[in-house]
Amino acid sequence: MNWWRREAAAAWTAVMFFTRLPLPSLRHWENGHLQRSAAWFPWVGVVVGGVAAAVWWLAAEVVGLPPLLASGLSLAASVLVTGAFHEDGFADVCDGFGGGYTKERVLEIMKDSRVGAFGAIGIMLMLGLKWQAVAAVSVAQVPLALVSLHVVSRVASGLLMAVQCYVAEEGKAKPLATQLRGGRLIWVIVTGGAALALLPAGAVIPVALTMAAVTAVFALWIQRRIGGYTGDCLGAAQQLSELAGWIALVALGGAA
Structure with missing residues (x-):
């Protein structure tokens, strides 16, 4: 398989892995596609941010809904497109780091599919703050900001993979766990x-x-x-980075 086909397959794999979009499977699958997909994390943000921006525009500009409601619908669309993949990781990190005092206990809690008090409170605050922040930004800035911050926030996940090692013995991110280096970084x-x-x-x-x-x-x-990252940590990094971007944008005078 030549270079451009290999990278196209990696990009396609990234969108398939991190979204719930009904994409057709690749004709020729290689294990390396998932590892190489890490370099295409930001492009997943283009897809998710584009959907979120389209929903916001339809709600606010076409239907004429108020910014707060348009913001909520846009947020709901992004969660649906990703299957709450990153939000789930953030909630698991809140539970693990909030309830565990040793590395082993933190990792054990994060593997549990159940959501505890720390996770429920954390995700409620995360979604609520993003909802309010998007609604507070000037309507002229929201569509492009949605795309931009979804892309840039996924760089945070890539940087974690560049500077740290995967520490869990197993997990949803284990197949793509690799340290980004060189041109891919x-x-x-x-x-x-x-x-x-x-x-x-x-x-x-x-x-x-x-x-x-x-x-x-x-x-x-x-x-x-815990000495490194897990798949849940990658999702949490994306969520925290995105929220930080929205808060900074509001603080800089982007408020309506």
Whole structure:
């Protein structure tokens, strides 16, 4: 298989793995497709952010719903498209790190499919804050910001894979667990940087720095607690980075 076909298969695999879109399966499957798909995380954000932006535009501009309701529908659409994949990871991290005091106990709790008090409270706060933040941003900025922040926030997951090791013995991210290096890491960063251009010029650097700072703090925290990342940590990094971007955008004067 030549280079472009291999990468196209990796990109297709990334969208298949991280969304619930009814895509046809690849004709020729290789185990390496899933590992190589890590370089295409940000492009999943293009798909999810595009759907979220389309729903917001239809609700706010076509139907004429108020921003708060349009924001909620947009958020619901993004959750449906991904099957709450990242939100589930964030909730598991809240449960694991909130209820576990040792590495072994944290990993054990995160493997449990049940949602505990820490996870329920955490996801409620996460979704509520994102909902309010999107509604607070100027309507002229929301559609492009939805695409931009969904793309850039997925760079956070890629960076975790670049600087840390996968620590769980098994899990949903085990098949793609790899440390991003070289050109593939650069591709992830460049893709995210390009998506920042969709934001107002004055917001690009502050939003990027805020998202990077939150990702760095989270990375240091999980490194100290469990010595690396799990699939749930990748989802949590994306969620935290996205929320940080929205809050920064509102703080910079993007409020309606």
